[in-house]
Amino acid sequence: MQKIKTALLSYGMSGKVFHAPFLELHPGFELLGSWERSKKLIQEDYPNVKSYPSIEELLADDVDLVIVNTPVGTHFEYAKKVLLAGKHAVVEKAFTTTVAEAEELAKIAKEQGVKLAVFQNRRWDSDFKTIQKIIQEGVLGDLVEAEFHFDRYNPLLSPKAHKETANDGAGILKDLGPHLIDQAVCLFGSPKGIFADIRITRENSLVDDYIDLLLLYEDFRVRLKAGFFVREAHPAYTIHGKKGSFLKPRGDVQEDDLKVGKKPNLDSWGTESEDLKGLLHTEIDGKIIREKIPTLQGNYYEYFDGVYHSIVNNTIEPVTAQDGVRVMQIIEAAIASNAQQKVISL
Incomplete structure (x- = not known):
């Protein structure tokens, strides 16, 4: 089974609770690590992963998919960096702070030929x-x-x-x-x-x-x-x-x-x-x-399975960027x- 190498942009509550457990459960994902600014916690739960000191080092690694799970006000900035680096992205809600930001991310993803999904679990x-x-x-x-x-x-x-x-x-x-x-x-x-x-x-x-x-x-x-x-x-x-x-x-x-x-x-x-x-x-x-x-x-695993197939089999994302645009509108x-x-x- 093809593995999607995945990294988180934060290992606070959302990374620890909503993302890492399902990335670990799904056989199609390999959790590489998380960007951690101050507290270094991810290796306590997953000893074999990395704690990245910066988003630049994370994006320079052999990462396929990045989970943008930072505060809402940072989603646009970080998701844009991820997409321009040629990585697939999952962005938590709210997708962005404005419709214009949401539309720009959708446009960049299309131009870069990468998948962009919103985490509406x-x-x-x-x-x-x-x-x-x-x-x-x-x-x-x-x-x-x-x-x-x-x-x-x-x-x-x-x-x-x-x-x-x-x-x-x-x-x-x-x-x-x-x-x-x-x-x-x-x-x-x-x-x-x-x-x-x-x-x-x-x-x-x-x-x-x-x-x-x-x-x-x-x-x-x-x-x-x-x-x-x-x-x-x-x-x-x-x-x-x-x-x-x-x-x-x-x-x-x-x-x-x-x-x-x-x-x-x-x-x-x-x-x-x-x-x-x-x-x-x-x-x-x-x-x-x-x-x-x-x-x-209920099972959030189904969302991650949808993300997996969207990347590996080029199916539609489980929650699309356009879905995110509509919510922002x-x-x-x-x-x-x-x-x-x-x-x-x-």
Whole structure:
């Protein structure tokens, strides 16, 4: 099996939790190491890899693929260097800070003949995959409205300075917003317009920490919400159609399991608790049903497998640069809508 030699641009939480375990699990990747500016941690977990002192030394090595998992405000600069060096790239969300940056990266990747993928791993969450299946089966009838939540209760500011300093990459709109927006676009396509309410709710916060985005489609509406003052969670997904409804709590276990050091596998990984099943209340073949629906298994391995095949077999990336551009277009429109207090057409 062809090996893709891969390096990370950071070995903080995302490198340790979301990337390295799956690169280790997948037989098609070889983890070469990570750029580490101060703390040298990757060799504690992977003794045979390298700790690069600079991005220049990393790019000078025999690297095929680079994971750009640094703060959002640096994505464009670093991804551009990676692509111009002729390396394939995976860039975390938010893809960039502006649409113009996203479009330029997509253009460079095409000119260089390399693959560029956005890391929208939440498409492979167990709860989202279940929602996707319900919608594809059409058991709700024509859709009327959907509401997605990514809520938390955490009034304290993050200790990570880049998350709480006013900059183009900070704030919940570019942190949790890309997850919600990407899922909506993945399911329903691009909206025709958006109305956005973006606020600061935490004491002493300098960055937005509450979003309420209303995506306008031809015949239905999608509301996306995220905030830090939700002790009692709404369903993560509420979908109403002309025949019925489906409500699903957020239940994907992958992030929590990865954070405590559990290693992913191809068998039981990403299996939700039975008590987090979604509720389907609809009419099928003239019969009213109201029952709990088994949750599909989630696994971020599928994303990395998609990246592997895109490079080795020249298939389309699992989340394309154009997908990233579309999310950034909606984010920019949301910012404009909030500032002008009006619907912005897309």
